[in-house]
Amino acid sequence: MNNRLVAAISDLDEGEAVSLVKELLNEGVDPIAILASCQEGMMQVGKRFENAEYFISDLMMAAEIFKTATAPLETRISAGGGTRKKGTIVFGTVKGDIHNIGKDIVIGLLRAAGYDVLDLGTDVPAQRFVDAASETGARIVGLSGLLTIAYEAMKETRAALDAAGLDVKVMIGGGPMTASVKEYVGADGWGINAQSAVTLANQWTEAQDQGLYGSNESKGAGIGVDHG
Amino acid sequence: MDEGCVYEKRLSRIEQAIRLEPVDRCPVVYSGVAFSPKYMGMSIASFCEDPQVAADVTIAAMDRIGGFDGINAPATGRITPALATLWLSRVGVPGRDLPSDSLWQVREEEIMTHADYDTIIEKGWRGFLAGYMPKVIDPKELKEFIDWSQSMTVPMLQRYREHDYVVMCGGLGSIPFEHFCGGRSMEKFYFDLYRIPDKVQAAMDAAFPEMIDATIGVAKLSGRPGVWLGGWRAASGLLAPKLWDHFVWPYYLRFANALVNAGLTPVLHWDQDWTRDLVRLQELPSKKCILNPDGMTDMEEFKKLAGDRMAMMGDVPASLLSTGTPDDVHVYVRKLVSLFNSTGLIISSGCDIPIDAKPENVRAMVDAAHESG
Numbered sequence: 001m002n003n004r005l006v007a008a009i010s011d012l013d014e015g016e017a018v019s020l021v022k023e024l025l026n027e028g029v030d031p032i033a034i035l036a037s038c039q040e041g042m043m044q045v046g047k048r049f050e051n052a053e054y055f056i057s058d059l060m061m062a063a064e065i066f067k068t069a070t071a072p073l074e075t076r077i078s079a080g081g082g083t084r085k086k087g088t089i090v091f092g093t094v095k096g097d098i099h100n101i102g103k104d105i106v107i108g109l110l111r112a113a114g115y116d117v118l119d120l121g122t123d124v125p126a127q128r129f130v131d132a133a134s135e136t137g138a139r140i141v142g143l144s145g146l147l148t149i150a151y152e153a154m155k156e157t158r159a160a161l162d163a164a165g166l167d168v169k170v171m172i173g174g175g176p177m178t179a180s181v182k183e184y185v186g187a188d189g190w191g192i193n194a195q196s197a198v199t200l201a202n203q204w205t206e207a208q209d210q211g212l213y214g215s216n217e218s219k220g221a222g223i224g225v226d227h228g
Numbered sequence: 229m230d231e232g233c234v235y236e237k238r239l240s241r242i243e244q245a246i247r248l249e250p251v252d253r254c255p256v257v258y259s260g261v262a263f264s265p266k267y268m269g270m271s272i273a274s275f276c277e278d279p280q281v282a283a284d285v286t287i288a289a290m291d292r293i294g295g296f297d298g299i300n301a302p303a304t305g306r307i308t309p310a311l312a313t314l315w316l317s318r319v320g321v322p323g324r325d326l327p328s329d330s331l332w333q334v335r336e337e338e339i340m341t342h343a344d345y346d347t348i349i350e351k352g353w354r355g356f357l358a359g360y361m362p363k364v365i366d367p368k369e370l371k372e373f374i375d376w377s378q379s380m381t382v383p384m385l386q387r388y389r390e391h392d393y394v395v396m397c398g399g400l401g402s403i404p405f406e407h408f409c410g411g412r413s414m415e416k417f418y419f420d421l422y423r424i425p426d427k428v429q430a431a432m433d434a435a436f437p438e439m440i441d442a443t444i445g446v447a448k449l450s451g452r453p454g455v456w457l458g459g460w461r462a463a464s465g466l467l468a469p470k471l472w473d474h475f476v477w478p479y480y481l482r483f484a485n486a487l488v489n490a491g492l493t494p495v496l497h498w499d500q501d502w503t504r505d506l507v508r509l510q511e512l513p514s515k516k517c518i519l520n521p522d523g524m525t526d527m528e529e530f531k532k533l534a535g536d537r538m539a540m541m542g543d544v545p546a547s548l549l550s551t552g553t554p555d556d557v558h559v560y561v562r563k564l565v566s567l568f569n570s571t572g573l574i575i576s577s578g579c580d581i582p583i584d585a586k587p588e589n590v591r592a593m594v595d596a597a598h599e600s601g
């Protein structure tokens with residue numbers, strides 16, 4: 001782990017993070033090891049958020065720094081046959097809602113955490129979630145919405161996923177989401193902020209790895225962020 | 229009580245609440261934009277098309293629910309051009325860009341550029357808008373909106389007066405942060421705050437005096453003292469403290485002081501969670517302002533930190549009005565009434581009553597307020 005790079009990411013020092021990645025690559029350091037340092041920096045960002053030292057704006061900036069700093073690593077890792085993915089998540093803003101900010105924040109954080117996220121965009125019909133989950137084999141589906149009219153679309157999407165026989169966990173998020181909405185929709189998880197989407201995905205993925213995927217350990221986390 | 233006294237009684241009740249004086253019961257104020265046509269069986273497209281029709285259906289919805297003392301900030305023109313000017317964004321219009329019964333939607337896209345900060349610094353706010361607004365709204369449509377608003381604001385607000393409803397806010401505004409954030413898109417603007425803070429601040433400072441003057445001008449024209457001063461992406465729950473302290477609070481403080489000095493009442497319409505920074509409300513002129521949160525800000529903290537200095541209008545959450553039961557709403561309002569001891573409290577929805585609110589829940593909000601005496 002490169003402590004300077006970890007600190008640059010976690011302290012939101014964009015210039016330092018970008019130049020350090022280039023420097024390490026030039027020195028011949030394994031891109032996967034560099035990426036691991038960046039991910040560790042993001043882990044620390046997440047911890048600072050959970051400790052109320054960082055806020056949504058910091059999370060967004062951290063994800064942007066991560067994206068910029070790690071851009072030179074992607075092709076080298078792919079070319080070398082390496083992988084950094086924890087699994088695939090299908091994500092989108094549900095039918096009838098065109099808001100993308102909350103969705104984009106969460107996707108940025110999930111990617112930084114090592115997930116391969118298929119972004120379906122906004123105003124996404126239930127069947128597209130079904131098709132995407134089916135085609136990718138994703139075990140997690142994220143539904144975003146800012147408007148209260150998203151409740152029905154989320155409920156319909158959950159029902160469509162179930163009707164298709166897909167064994168997926170569904171997380172919901174966005175400004176008006178609450179525990180009661182989660183129950184109404186039939187989702188497996190929800191929450192008040194973007195970082196908890198990562199926590200939730202990690203919990204589900206770890207449970208899956210341990211053969212506990214069917215458990216209901218999903219409460220209290222989620223992906224809500226108000227978009228104004 | 230004869231009809232002539234109804235308005236005066238309602239007005240007095242609201243004014244007493246603002247001054248934190250005892251009231252016979254908590255006033256209850258309507259804040260329902262899209263809910264009105266939905267509830268009355270009108271298409272959202274029709275509501276958006278004709279501001280006269282929009283006002284009529286709003287009043288009809290208030291009459292049908294019954295029991296309201298007033299309305300927060302009624303539209304004095306078509307809603308979608310108003311949103312375009314507030315957000316500096318394109319707005320999807322039902323019946324034109326969207327299905328006729330869908331809700332209008334502000335489009336999240338980067339239209340304002342870094343170069344626009346320089347334009348604002350060089351040309352001022354109005355100079356910038358002259359070149360920018362055609363990017364988000366047809367100039368003819370914008371002109372019609374402005375002309376209609378200027379000529380019809382007073383008669384439109386009079387319509388509410390004729391129905392004995394007190395109009396809280398005749399003017400509307402926000403701080404530079406929100407306008408810029410809408411035009412730049414949230415993500416890009418937040419990054420600007422980290423990457424080019426000095427440029428952003430210079431543009432804010434260049435634009436701000438004109439924003440204040442324009443808002444005061446409209447408010448004075450309306451004849452109503454309240455000024456809806458919005459905030460959503462500037463919320464404490466979203467921004468790092470160093471950013472909030474620098475780009476948000478100084479502008480609200482200055483705006484509020486300017487409004488109060490002009491004899492107006494700032495209504496801080498704050499969506500999202502502002503709990504972290506509620507202590508700053510102590511810097512505002514006492515008993516001259518109203519906090520209008522959306523259900524996410526902690527009301528116990530507000531009561532503790534600023535409840536002896538300003539009234540609260542709200543904050544029955546949209547989700548409760550959409551998915552809860554009348555009993556849930558009663559319980560929520562009773563908790564508010566108990567917390568505030570019926571003082572300095574104006575019952576209303578948190579932000580707007582959502583389009584899919586259950587009418588029985590809206591009625592329950594009113595009933596609970598009437599039982600607060």
